[in-house]
Amino acid sequence: MKYVFGIVLALLPLTGAAGADPASGLDPSVLTHPTADSWPTYNGDYSGRRFSSLTKINDQNVKSLSLAWMYQLSGATEGLGGRISATPLVVNGIMYFTVPDKVWAVDARTGRELWTYTWTSKGGIHLGNRGVGISGNSLFFETPDCNLVSLNLNDGKKKWNQAICDLDQLYYASVAPVVIKNHVITGVSGDDLDRPGYLEARDSETGKLQWHWSVVPKPGEPGAETWPNADAMEHGGGMTWISSTYDPELNMLFVGTGNPQPVIASKARAGSNLFTESIVALNADTGKLIWYFQPSPHDTHDWDAVQTPVLFDGEIDGKKHKLVAQASRNGWFFVLDRETGKNYVTSQFVKTNWAKGVDAKGQPVPNPAKEPQIAGALVSPNQGGAVNWPPPTFSPQTGLFYVNATRAFSIYYIFDDADKPEGWGGNDQGGWAESMLQALDYRTGAIKWSHRWETPGIRGGLLSTAGNLVFAGDPNSNLVALNAATGEVLWHANLGKPVTNGAITYELDARQYLVVGAGDKLFAFVMNQ
Amino acid sequence: MKITRLVILLLVCSTPWCAFGQAPGTQLPDAPNRETVQRLCSACHPAQIVVGRGMTREQWGSIVSNMISRGAKGSNEEFAQVVDYLAQNLPPVKGDPVPVTKAKAPRPQGLLDQAGSNDKQVVDEDAAALGKTLYTAQCITCHGTRARGSERGPDLVRSLTVLHDRYGSVLGPLLTKDHPNAKSFTLTSAEIVNLSHFLHQEVNNTLRTGPFNNVLNILVGDPREGKAYFNGPGKCNQCHSTTGDLAHIASKYDPPVLQLKVVFPQTAAFGRRSAVNASKPVTATVTTAAGESTTGVLEDIDDFNVSLRDKTGQYHSFQRGPGVKVEKHDPYAAHVALLDEYSDKDIHDVVAYLETFK
Numbered sequence: 076m077k078y079v080f081g082i083v084l085a086l087l088p089l090t091g092a093a094g095a096d097p098a099s100g101l102d103p104s105v106l107t108h109p110t111a112d113s114w115p116t117y118n119g120d121y122s123g124r125r126f127s128s129l130t131k132i133n134d135q136n137v138k139s140l141s142l143a144w145m146y147q148l149s150g151a152t153e154g155l156g157g158r159i160s161a162t163p164l165v166v167n168g169i170m171y172f173t174v175p176d177k178v179w180a181v182d183a184r185t186g187r188e189l190w191t192y193t194w195t196s197k198g199g200i201h202l203g204n205r206g207v208g209i210s211g212n213s214l215f216f217e218t219p220d221c222n223l224v225s226l227n228l229n230d231g232k233k234k235w236n237q238a239i240c241d242l243d244q245l246y247y248a249s250v251a252p253v254v255i256k257n258h259v260i261t262g263v264s265g266d267d268l269d270r271p272g273y274l275e276a277r278d279s280e281t282g283k284l285q286w287h288w289s290v291v292p293k294p295g296e297p298g299a300e301t302w303p304n305a306d307a308m309e310h311g312g313g314m315t316w317i318s319s320t321y322d323p324e325l326n327m328l329f330v331g332t333g334n335p336q337p338v339i340a341s342k343a344r345a346g347s348n349l350f351t352e353s354i355v356a357l358n359a360d361t362g363k364l365i366w367y368f369q370p371s372p373h374d375t376h377d378w379d380a381v382q383t384p385v386l387f388d389g390e391i392d393g394k395k396h397k398l399v400a401q402a403s404r405n406g407w408f409f410v411l412d413r414e415t416g417k418n419y420v421t422s423q424f425v426k427t428n429w430a431k432g433v434d435a436k437g438q439p440v441p442n443p444a445k446e447p448q449i450a451g452a453l454v455s456p457n458q459g460g461a462v463n464w465p466p467p468t469f470s471p472q473t474g475l476f477y478v479n480a481t482r483a484f485s486i487y488y489i490f491d492d493a494d495k496p497e498g499w500g501g502n503d504q505g506g507w508a509e510s511m512l513q514a515l516d517y518r519t520g521a522i523k524w525s526h527r528w529e530t531p532g533i534r535g536g537l538l539s540t541a542g543n544l545v546f547a548g549d550p551n552s553n554l555v556a557l558n559a560a561t562g563e564v565l566w567h568a569n570l571g572k573p574v575t576n577g578a579i580t581y582e583l584d585a586r587q588y589l590v591v592g593a594g595d596k597l598f599a600f601v602m603n604q
Numbered sequence: 605m606k607i608t609r610l611v612i613l614l615l616v617c618s619t620p621w622c623a624f625g626q627a628p629g630t631q632l633p634d635a636p637n638r639e640t641v642q643r644l645c646s647a648c649h650p651a652q653i654v655v656g657r658g659m660t661r662e663q664w665g666s667i668v669s670n671m672i673s674r675g676a677k678g679s680n681e682e683f684a685q686v687v688d689y690l691a692q693n694l695p696p697v698k699g700d701p702v703p704v705t706k707a708k709a710p711r712p713q714g715l716l717d718q719a720g721s722n723d724k725q726v727v728d729e730d731a732a733a734l735g736k737t738l739y740t741a742q743c744i745t746c747h748g749t750r751a752r753g754s755e756r757g758p759d760l761v762r763s764l765t766v767l768h769d770r771y772g773s774v775l776g777p778l779l780t781k782d783h784p785n786a787k788s789f790t791l792t793s794a795e796i797v798n799l800s801h802f803l804h805q806e807v808n809n810t811l812r813t814g815p816f817n818n819v820l821n822i823l824v825g826d827p828r829e830g831k832a833y834f835n836g837p838g839k840c841n842q843c844h845s846t847t848g849d850l851a852h853i854a855s856k857y858d859p860p861v862l863q864l865k866v867v868f869p870q871t872a873a874f875g876r877r878s879a880v881n882a883s884k885p886v887t888a889t890v891t892t893a894a895g896e897s898t899t900g901v902l903e904d905i906d907d908f909n910v911s912l913r914d915k916t917g918q919y920h921s922f923q924r925g926p927g928v929k930v931e932k933h934d935p936y937a938a939h940v941a942l943l944d945e946y947s948d949k950d951i952h953d954v955v956a957y958l959e960t961f962k
Contacts, residue, residue, distance in 0.1 A: 198722040202715060219718070242721040243767045245811075267719045267811055269762055310762055338812075426944075444948065450822040451863060452948050484943045486867060488860075490817045495752055497761055499812040504819070504860075505868040507940060529905045551906035564907055 100212035100228050101166045103256060103279075107323045114165040114579040116318075117206055117251040118466065123320035123329075123383040125468040126539045127580045131587035132602055133542030137556045137566045143588065143601040144186035148174065158575040159592030161206030161251065162466070162536075165581045166228070170590070171209065172597070175201040175219050175249070180231060183590075184583055186599060190231035196220050199247035200264070205318065205464075208252035208259060210279045215259050217248035223261050223282055237282035239263065244270045251318045255359050258285055260328065262315030266377070269336040269497055272313035272351070276362060286362035290315065290332045290350050297364070298349035307344045310497075312336030313351035317381040317464060321359060322397070322413060328359045329384035329399055329413065334374050339447050340491045340500025347372035352380045354401055354409070356416060366416030369438050370403040375446045376429070376487060376503075377458045378404040385469045385476065389517055391419045400517055402467050402478040404460030405429070407439055408520045422520025424513050425482040428455045447487035447501045457485035458503045465536035466577040468545065473559045475514040475523055477537050477545050483508035510534065512547050514562060524562035535591070536577025546589065548574025554591050554598070570598055631655065637689040644678045644686055645671075654694060661691035665740030672749045680754050684745045691741075716813050725770050725804045735802025738795055751806045761810050766803045772796040775803070819860035823956055825949070830957025833950050840954065843938065846961050854959045863955045867943075870936040884935040888912055890920070893927030902932065 101115055109120045111129060118125050132140060148157070163172035170183040176196050180189040199219030208215040213234060214226045221240040226233055240246035240263045250262035258276035272290040277283060290313030292298040294305045302308045314333035321328050335344060335351040350364070352371035357364055370380040384399045391398070391410070399413035400420075406427035410420035418437025430439035445454050459481065467478045484507050491500035508531035514523045528534070532550030539545045545559045552573050556566040572594030580589050589600040632638050632651060645651040659667070665687050668676075672683065739751070746757030753759030760766050769775045776796045779789055791799070808814055834840040844850050857865060870884075889899040890910055898920050900912030910930050911921040922928060934940070 196722070198718065198720055198724070200715060200718045220721070243724075244764070245719045245767075247719070265719070267716070268767075268807070306759075428944075448948070449820045450824040450948075450952050451819075451860075453867060453943070453946075453951060455943070484867075486864065488819050488822075490820065492820060493750070493752075497752060497759075498810040498814070499817070502812065502817060505864040507868055507870065507943060529907065549906055551904065553906060553908065555907070567908055569908075 101209045103210045103254060106210075106254065111582045112165075112168070114163065114581050115209060116164065116253060117162050117208070118318065118320065118383065119579060121253075121255075121321040121323065122386040123466075123469075124385055124387055124471070124539075125466055125537060125577060126470050126472075126541075128541045129580055129582050129587050130540070130542045131582065131585075132540065132544065132580070132589060134544055134558050134565060136602060137542070137544060139603050140556070140566055140568075140589065140600045141603050142568075143599045145599070146181055146186040146188070146597040148179075148595045149188065149191065158203065158572075158594050159597060160203040160464075160575050161592070162577050163579060163590060163592070163597065164207055164209055165579065165590075166209055168583055170597075171207050171214055171228075172592070173204045173206050173216050175204045178207065178214070178216055178226060178231065180228075181597075183581065183588065183599075186597065192226055192231040192233070194218050194220075194222070194224060198242050202247075202249060202264075203464075204249050204251075206251035208254045210254040210257075210259070213279060215252040215254065215279070217250055217252060217261060219247045219249065221246055221248050221263075223248075223252065223259065223277060225279075225282060235282050237277060239275060239277070240265070244268065246270060250316060253318050253321065254279060255321050255328070258359065260319055260359075262317070262319075262330075264314050264316055266312070266314060266334070266336065266338060267498065269310035269312065271309060271311060272315055272333055274315045274319070274330055274357070274362070276359075286360075288357055288362040288364070290353075292349065298367075301346040301349040303343070303345050310336060311344065311348060311351060312338070313353075314379070315381070316379060317383060320384050320386050320399075322386055325356075325397070325414060326359050327365060327413065328357045329386065330355050330357060331379070331381035331384055331401065333379035333381050334371075334377050336498075337496050338377050338499045339375055339487065339502060340489050340496030341373065341375045341446065342493075343495045345373075348374070352378070354380060354384050354399065354411065354416075356399075356413065368409065368411055368416050368418060368436070370401065370407060370409060371405045371441070372438055373441055374405070375441075376405070376454060378456075378460050380404065381464070382462060383466050385467065386413060387469050387471055387517070389471075389474065391518060398517070400469065400476055402462055402476065402480070402513075402515070404456070404462055405439065406456050406461035406482075408476070408478075408515055409437065410517055410520070411437075420517070420520045422515075424478055424515055424520070424522070425456065425461045425480050425511075427461065428453075445487075447489045447503075449489045449492060451486040451488050451504075453484060454487050454503070455484045456481065457483040457506050457508065458487075459483060459508075465534070468537040468539040468577075469517070470539035470541075470545070470559050472541055472543065473514075473539075474517060475559065476517050477539060477547075477559075478513050478515065479510070479534055479537055479547055480513045481508050481510045481531060483531070510550055512537075512545070512557070512562070514545075514559075526557060526562045526564070533573040533575070535574030535593075538578040538580060538589075540580060546578045546591070548591070548593075552593065554578070554593070568598075568600070570594075570596070572596070633693040635689060635693050637685040640678075640682050640685045641689050644676060644682055654690060658694050658696045659690070660696055661687065661741050662734075662737035663696075664690040664694070665737045665744075668740055678749075680745055680748050680756075683740075683749055687740060687744075714813070716811075719811070719813075723770070725800065727805045727808060728801050729805075731798045732801040732805040735795075735798035735800065736805075738791075738799055739802050742789075743799075751803060760803055761806050766800075766807060769800055769804070772800040775800050822859050822863055822952070823959060825952030825954070825956030827953070827957040827960050829949075830953035830955070833946075833953055834957055838942070838946065838950065838954060839938070846958070850958060850961060852961055854962045859955060859959055862958060863951065866954055866958070867939070867951060869939055870934075886935070887933045889929075889931045889933075890922050891929040891931075892922065893925075898922075905930070905932075 197220040245267040246265035276285040291311035335348040431442040485503040511527040535548035570593035576592040578591040751760040900914035903911040
């Protein structure tokens with residue numbers, strides 16, 4: 076356990092520090108050192124670790140965790156859009172969360188509803204909404220019909236809205252915005268009709284565009300050499316589905332980008348298709364690309380590399396480094412130097428069958444035989460991936476990176492054998508899957524422990540705490556607490572529906588709360604006193 | 605009446621050219637592009653089938669469009685030549701009725717159908733069919749057989765003009781003013797609306813919710829090698845027999861379905877309930893600390909509880925813990941083990957072999 080002490084906890088929430096003055100909302104500078112009574116960003120802090128330094132709930136007493144309150148969404152919510160896939164934010168004792176087109180503010184101690192806001196939608200896919208961003212007295216969220224909306228934090232009244240994408244081009248918006256200084260970082264969604272993905276920064280006061288980074292290059296720009304022509308680039312995809320992470324010292328933003336388009340039939344986009352399927356570092360003030368690493372060159376399986384780029388400091392070969400790690404949808408785990416993008420670790424966190432090796436940069440090399448075929452190719456993982464959008468967690472205490480993984484097979488087909496396929500041009504069919512919680516040693520990618528769930532299925536994201544705990548959903552609707560070091564199951568509660576977001580934790584009045592969403596309900600647990 | 609029969613057959617046929625293959629005519633009229641017609645059309649059916657039929661340019665265009673969507677192969681120029689030839693040499697015969705198209709039953713709407721604006725154009729199938737005829741006659745040469753563009757004209761499926769258009773609102777001004785050939789067009793406003801419906805239909809056809817997202821020919825395997833694998837390394841013959849449970853298997857399932865059944869037989873519906881829904885469910889035996897055993901179909905299992913339904917239909921639920929033993933029996937375990945074993949060629953060969961058992 077020596078290496079634990081070598082880990083610099085630069086972004087650790089400071090337990091016991093004073094919260095922001097309620098009258099002034101949330102001071103953006105506090106976001107670099109979140110207070111223990113808050114969960115002020117999508118990932119709890121900028122690092123994406125989803126690790127809390129709180130210890131009142133721990134491996135010794137978690138068996139006594141009990142329900143404090145439960146909140147059921149008011150108003151009719153149906154289908155996938157009606158599930159809470161947002162990670163709630165907690166600021167000044169109030170919790171804020173969303174489903175598509177709707178925002179709630181509830182008392183974080185009681186679940187009592189304070190206000191709700193409903194956006195009148197003009198369309199878009201209502202698949203899910205990942206939540207809000209907060210700065211000062213403003214709350215920001217994205218709508219399926221391509222708007223960034225700013226609300227007054229205190230009463231939920233709208234301040235402004237700005238269009239961030241074009242519905243006619245079949246974009247939609249679902250990401251939880253991240254606020255960095257006066258930048259609201261927004262991403263876009265949409266995998267239907269060969270549009271370019273991008274990331275934008277908008278002014279937190281006005282919503283005005285500050286910078287725009289296009290995932291796909293234009294002819295002559297770096298990365299253009301990985302596309303056959305201008306038309307393929309212009310329609311090359313790369314959606315920015317998941318919230319970015321941020322290193323305040325480097326002023327770098329870390330972004331995972333989505334799959335290239337056309338999604339499955341790739342005949343007209345030969346090449347590695349940069350900067351789709353990449354982890355990229357951008358200057359947070361300008362949006363300029365600093366470095367990139369591509370987990371899935373020339374993807375043909377819809378394996379977005381958007382999973383949270385998790386930031387932590389650690390030792391590799393005895394030397395301290397600023398690191399960024401991703402457990403990617405394609406089944407591979409990567410640890411990179413976050414100053415340079417240099418690769419330290421490339422490993423499989425579940426067994427896959429689509430790569431024929433690893434290149435000099437540490438990127439998997441796809442096996443052309445496992446690209447979708449007219450007659451079908453048996454591929455693992457399946458389209459859902461070895462992990463999807465639900466967030467992972469990293470504990471600096473154990474040095475382990477946790478991912479709620481799936482090992483799955485399906486058959487990938489080409490439906491459109493034209494020379495210039497468009498849209499998807501194929502898909503996967505059938506399937507078999509098993510699922511397990513994997514704990515990975517970040518220094519090697521080795522699986523330190525694995526807890527296999529009895530069945531596959533939906534099970535949400537993860538949280539780790541300094542109480543030596545990992546909280547995970549299982550496919551049978553249980554919220555499960557495991558010993559972070561050993562994987563031993565310590566506690567569970569059946570929530571009736573599988574966990575649909577990542578659990579959060581915060582401390583108010585010296586009580587540590589644990590809150591998780593399952594379907595249309597939020598459950599808050601505390602330790603009996 | 606001939607045309608009516610032809611059109612109705614076209615609408616009801618699921619197999620390309622099933623309408624045509626049965627009534628070959630005499631010789632194609634000798635005229636320019638005859639060779640092109642002969643070559644493109646006879647790839648699937650006797651080209652002479654058109655002889656004796658008569659249609660307008662638009663109607664022939666519609667037929668050719670249909671054939672393209674059914675897999676006819678050729679360049680844009682060649683298809684334009686085919687339409688030219690048919691229109692010039694096989695004009696309407698007096699008294700032939702105008703073809704009638706029927707709207708398809710609407711498909712149930714899903715989450716992905718929410719893509720786009722609530723006020724997106726609702727495609728009128730009849731108008732789109734008329735638009736398609738117009739497109740084939742006037743636009744196909746530059747914009748391509750599937751409106752995806754060519755070296756002579758831009759892609760219209762990805763066109764912002766089309767995506768922003770509603771019932772001709774953007775397309776109309778373009779075609780009457782800004783299009784390079786605007787001066788030569790004589791389009792009525794109704795024709796522009798029809799064209800708009802056709803182009804929006806092409807956009808919809810390109811989406812993953814579109815009607816052309818179907819598995820193509822998967823019968824690429826070698827039946828002999830499939831037989832060798834079936835009786836050899838695949839060990840399929842240890843549980844199955846082509847004269848027993850697999851007799852006439854090819855008459856029961858289309859090849860793509862058969863392939864899925866070979867690889868994923870347990871997947872009635874993908875998900876954790878699939879074990880219960882499968883024709884051969886997973887069973888389990890639970891032995892309590894007291895030594896009592898219960899066997900039944902596994903209803904549900906997690907780290908904490910397990911439930912069964914025994915052969916009398918009685919439901920049993922147990923808390924798991926020290927001393928409680930759970931033994932699962934997955935009838936498809938051998939298929940699961942093969943997922944890491946066989947190659948795609950093995951799968952294709954076995955499917956080709958099983959396809960010989962009609």
